[in-house]
Amino acid sequence: MKAVAAHKYGSPDVLNLVEIAKPLxxxxxxxxxxxxNGVSKADVAMRRADTLxxxxxLGLTKPKASITGTLFAGKIEAVGSAVTQWQVGEDVFGETATDFGTNAEYLALxxxxxxxRIPANMSYExxxxxxxxxxxxxxxxxxxxxxxxxMKVLINGASGGLGTSAVQLAKHLGAEVTGVASGDNLDLVTQMGxxxxxxxxxxDFTKGNVKYDVIFDLAGKLPFGKAKRALTADGTYLSPVMGLPVLIQMMWTQRFSRQKAKFSATGLLPHDQLREGLKDITALIEAGKMWTVIDRTFPIEQIRDAHRFVEKGGKRGNVVVTIDHAEPARAAAE
Ligand SMILES: NC(=O)c1ccc[n+]([C@@H]2O[C@H](COP(=O)([O-])OP(=O)(O)OC[C@H]3O[C@@H](n4cnc5c(N)ncnc54)[C@H](OP(=O)(O)O)[C@@H]3O)[C@@H](O)[C@H]2O)c1
Known part of the structure; x- marks a missing residue:
């Protein structure tokens, strides 16, 4: 079967289309x-592995897992003899986090x-x-x-893959939402709600008078030291971008400050917790409260171009990679 392999860290040129055995x-x-599947900012960061x-x-000198990709959507083709929760023919999606391996025609999990399960109103893409x-x-x-x-919630980086979902979810939770992005992307942020x-x-919103209960820095461009000027006295700064400063601020503010800095590595959470989250999100999608924004779709043969596109920045929502099979796919969402 076709798959994408990377045996070293580096530019998109480390990604190669290879033939490997179909898993059993x-x-x-x-x-x-x-x-x-998709190419996310996190996939790009993990391909580069710039930090110790x-x-x-991921592996000190080279990737522990050589087949790339963390996201997937597809159809169950076979189940092992002890499987009780899934059936052949079901449409499913999910993630493998640091186990990787989703940029391939087949995946055994x-x-x-x-x-x-994929919500009825959604396509694989x-x-x-x-x-x-x-x-x-x-x-x-x-x-x-x-x-x-x-609550007043500010999403810094509201037009990207995480931002478009963050605006939708924060609105659903009843917050007053401010989205930060640039140029034409601001229209998209308004469309998200x-x-x-x-x-x-x-x-520079940190110089204004408005104070926010939550500042979610998806862009990774706003240090806690600056963000706290625009936080309420008990406000929380959230960062999904791993780095030593935020880990230190998290420990410091936990004990010594009413304003908190927080980081979490979502992909490393236990599977049952992530499955609970996916169940909640699926229900919101089926109720029409959340949806996926797709900027561009690339066939798997153009995986290097997909990585280059994400790496240059400015994407609106998500970038998807598709894999053709002789077997017919499910019908796309209406
Ligand atoms: N910790 C976790 O669990 C976890 C999980 C998944 C992803 N992540 C991380 O989350 C981050 C966000 O990913 P993403 O897919 O949403 O990225 P993205 O699609 O590239 O979006 C980046 C956003 O930041 C905006 N932006 C760029 N420069 C900015 C600035 N100076 N000030 C304010 N906004 C700015 C962009 O707007 P314009 O395009 O208009 O400039 C865009 O809205 C990545 O670093 C990723 O690795 C973390």
Missing amino acids: PAENEILIRVYA LSRLF KETATIA EAAPIADGAITVHNFLTRVVEVKPG ADHVIDYRTT
Whole structure:
């Protein structure tokens, strides 16, 4: 079967299309025929592995897992003899986090992995990115901090993969939402439901008078030291971008400050917790409260171009990678 392999860290040129054996599911595994996956900012960061901190998880000198990709959506083709939760023919999506391996025609996963049924109103392409953006912002906005009705929430980086989901979810939770992005992308942020938008190229919101209960820095461009000027006295700064400063601020503010800094690595949470999150998100999608924004779709043969596109910045929502199979895919969402 076709798959994408990377045997070293570096530019998109480390990604190569290779032929490998199709996996056979073990007795507690399901075999998924993958129709779509995605290239996220996190996939790009893991391909580069620029920091020592990231290499502690991924492999010190080269990737521990050579087949790339963390997101998937597809159809169950076979189940092992001990599998009880899944059936052949079901449409599923999810993520493999640091186990990787989704940029491939087939994927064998334990039945207890981070897997959920695709909502009836979604295509494979729309489902694949959910386990990046929607699941991450669900973790941050409902567990790391509990957003309540009436709270003022600012999303810094509101037009990207995580931002488009964060605006939708924060609105659903009843917050007054401000989205920060640039230029034409501000229209998209308004379409997602933001009450206010700010262009970071012309306005520094930390110099204004408005104080926010939550500032979610998806862009990774706003240090806690600056963000806290625009936080309420008990406000929370959220960062999904791993780095030593935020880990130190998290420990410091936990003990010594009413204003908190918080980080979480969503992909490293236990599978059952992530599955709970996917169940909540699926219900919101089926109720029409959340949806996936797709900027561009690339066939798997153009995986290097997909990585280059994400790496240059400026994407609106998500980037999806598709895989053709002789077997017909499910019908796209109406
Ligand atoms: N910890 C976790 O669990 C976890 C999980 C998944 C992803 N992540 C991380 O989350 C981050 C966000 O990912 P993403 O897919 O949402 O990225 P993205 O799609 O590239 O979006 C970036 C956003 O930041 C905005 N932006 C750029 N420069 C800015 C600035 N100076 N000030 C304010 N906004 C600015 C962009 O707007 P314009 O395009 O208009 O400039 C865009 O809205 C990545 O670093 C990723 O690795 C963390």
